[in-house]
Amino acid sequence: MNRTIHLKETFIRNIQDNMEYGNIEFILLDYGSRDDMYEWAQTALSSYIDAGLVSYYRTTTPLFFHMSHSKNMAFRLGSGDILCGIDADNYTGAGFAAYVNEQFNREEEIFMAPPRIATDRKWWDVQGRICVRKEDFHQLRGYDEKVVEYGFEDQDLKSRLEAIGRKRATIKEERFLHAITHDNSLRIADSLSGKSGKDLFMACIGEQMAEIIYLQENNIFEKFLVASDSLTDNDLKHSMLHPRKRETGLYHQDDQQLLLYRETGKPFQTLTYQTPDHLVSDNQHHFHRIKADLQRQNFLLKRAIYMGKRIFSDNKSKRSPVNESGFGEGIIYKNFGNTAIHLGAISALSENSTAW
Numbered sequence: 001m002n003r004t005i006h007l008k009e010t011f012i013r014n015i016q017d018n019m020e021y022g023n024i025e026f027i028l029l030d031y032g033s034r035d036d037m038y039e040w041a042q043t044a045l046s047s048y049i050d051a052g053l054v055s056y057y058r059t060t061t062p063l064f065f066h067m068s069h070s071k072n073m074a075f076r077l078g079s080g081d082i083l084c085g086i087d088a089d090n091y092t093g094a095g096f097a098a099y100v101n102e103q104f105n106r107e108e109e110i111f112m113a114p115p116r117i118a119t120d121r122k123w124w125d126v127q128g129r130i131c132v133r134k135e136d137f138h139q140l141r142g143y144d145e146k147v148v149e150y151g152f153e154d155q156d157l158k159s160r161l162e163a164i165g166r167k168r169a170t171i172k173e174e175r176f177l178h179a180i181t182h183d184n185s186l187r188i189a190d191s192l193s194g195k196s197g198k199d200l201f202m203a204c205i206g207e208q209m210a211e212i213i214y215l216q217e218n219n220i221f222e223k224f225l226v227a228s229d230s231l232t233d234n235d236l237k238h239s240m241l242h243p244r245k246r247e248t249g250l251y252h253q254d255d256q257q258l259l260l261y262r263e264t265g266k267p268f269q270t271l272t273y274q275t276p277d278h279l280v281s282d283n284q285h286h287f288h289r290i291k292a293d294l295q296r297q298n299f300l301l302k303r304a305i306y307m308g309k310r311i312f313s314d315n316k317s318k319r320s321p322v323n324e325s326g327f328g329e330g331i332i333y334k335n336f337g338n339t340a341i342h343l344g345a346i347s348a349l350s351e352n353s354t355a356w
Contacts, residue, residue, distance in 0.1 A: 030058035068143035072328030152308030
């Protein structure tokens with residue numbers, strides 16, 4: 001969503017770098033973008049669409065970027081035996097399609113993925129590069145749509161592929177692993193938390209810990225106890241929030257107080273406004289509104305990664321059912337046409353489908 005600035009650099013180059021491999025299609029999903037993707041695709045991609053190399057699909061219903069749902073839609077639109085996800089900021093490298101085909105011909109029961117993230121964040125920007133057999137993707141019912149925002153949707157899918165006996169084939173050649181570098185604001189710019197977040201307050205608890213209260217527009221609050229440098233670590237060496245506690249529930253506020261309630265409705269905490277940007281809790285912790293964009297972005301990104309990891313860990317330990325009611329559903333339009341195409345539910349009871 002709204003990443004045409006990257007597609008203008010990567011998409012046509014990726015087509016040209018893989019045209020020699022004949023049996024290939026490029027699916028471009030416009031997931032409710034409000035930038036110039038539609039106009040750019042009409043102008044820049046028409047010859048590739050006419051040649052049958054590219055299919056452009058758009059959906060106009062998303063109000064925010066849902067990471068797993070968007071990927072599921074795109075993967076469902078692919079007609080090939082092997083599906084490969086390429087993020088908008090990724091370069092495939094010349095000959096990548098032939099390389100993928102060679103790997104799957106050499107060993108059938110595999111999936112392909114980049115190296116794991118190194119300590120210096122190397123390979124961070126190419127973690128979305130997953131190549132999988134279409135039948136395996138549908139058997140696992142795609143990416144877990146409980147993972148709404150950035151982080152761990154890819155790791156979760158890879159874990160579930162390994163659980164059904166698929167071997168990880170690492171993409172080792174660095175020429176296939178390049179991406180446009182960019183700041184973290186783009187990772188959460190159109191996310192649900194970016195749209196629904198209302199306020200952030202932080203109180204320092206001693207020298208090493210802090211409490212964060214995150215207020216959402218829907219009157220839901222989350223409260224984290226985290227390391228005090230969590231929002232200033234911009235290089236993401238410690239990319240996870242590691243809360244000793246995470247509390248959530250509903251809140252009510254007026255000009256004088258912020259009242260937090262547990263999900264059961266039981267009162268949890270009362271905070272009193274000293275100024276519009278300063279709250280004092282009933283245990284005398286002083287909370288100040290986080291105004292700096294960098295701190296807000298870091299929190300929302302790290303919170304998204306933390307929430308995704310919780311789902312990944314839960315799936316791995318409990319083998320919880322995934323996408324039982326459907327995945328990648330929605331209304332789409334193909335190649336600038338006005339005829340609506342419905343991507344409907346795929347039954348969890350299908351013989352080729354497993355709610356893992």
